[in-house]
Amino acid sequence: MPFKKxxxxxxERLERKDITTPxxxxxxxxxVIKSGANVFCAAPKDSGKTTTLILTTLHKLKCEAVGNAPRAVVxxxxxxxxxELYQAFLTYTKYNSLRVYVxxxxxxxxxxxxxxxEGVDILISTPKTMNKLFLLNxxxxSQLKIFSIDDAGFLIQKSDSSAIISITQSIQKCQYVLYSEELHPKLKRFESYFMEHSKIIQI
Incomplete structure (x- = not known):
């Protein structure tokens, strides 16, 4: 059972929310995400993708604040x-020290x-804003552990896609997890840029 580990x-949070079965x-x-691999996750709407993103991010960061630089980007x-995602994260981080910024x-x-x-652990942003932050230092x-993209279908648009490639070129070492309803060929192309040796989970 994935939740047990x-x-x-x-x-404790899952229990409070009465979520018992994955x-x-x-x-x-x-x-697979917990193993540290880069992963393409493709599944229909309401399959639990966003909850998976939140749970695996919190697990990776051990549910505690460390330092000032973000260790997870979504x-x-x-x-x-x-x-919307910020509010969803807050329902899980309410009783730990993790700092979420949007x-x-x-x-x-x-x-x-x-x-x-001032210090954040999880940074939620859009590709263009994140790219702008990068360009302005x-x-x-330096502390990034996991980089996730939620509902990645929008990356089929060229401008967002270019921003992502630009951002990831500046990151030394990190796990990437991309969630979408379908594994579009344009998303699969990221394998050449930052999704090296990635695994595919498709439902």
Whole structure:
């Protein structure tokens, strides 16, 4: 059972939420993501992809705050998705010390830089905002452990795709996990850039 082998803090949260049984997608994907491999995760809507993203991120960071630089980055399509995911993370981080920060295009970049500088563990952002932060030295990737992309179908658009490639070129060593409903050929092309030796979980 994938849930049984997660950090005790996560198990307590799942119990409070009355989540006891993993979905078929979670049963297959969580052990592979925990192994540290780069993973393409493709499954239909409501298969438990976003919950998997949250659980594996928290597990990777051992549910505790460390240092100031982000150790997990999650990229999403837009402000709405960013805020939605931020709220979802908060329901799991309420009783641990992890610091979650959300950034998006509409929020002034200097504000984001100064707030990130104060210390975050999990940074949720959009590709364009993240790329801008990179170019302005507004975020350090020296401590990054896991880089996830939620509902990655939007990356089929060229501009977002270019921003992702630009961001990942500056990252030394990190695990990448990409979640989408379908494994589009344009997403598979990331194998040549940052998804090397990746595994595929498809439901």
């Amino acid at each position: 997660l950090h005790t803090n996560i198990l 979905t078929p997608f979670q049963s297959r994907s969580i052990p 990229l999403v399509e837009n402000k709405e998705k960013a805020l 950034g998006y295009e509409e929020l002034h970049i200097d504000i984001q830089k100064s707030e990130i500088f 507004g975020v350090s990737t």
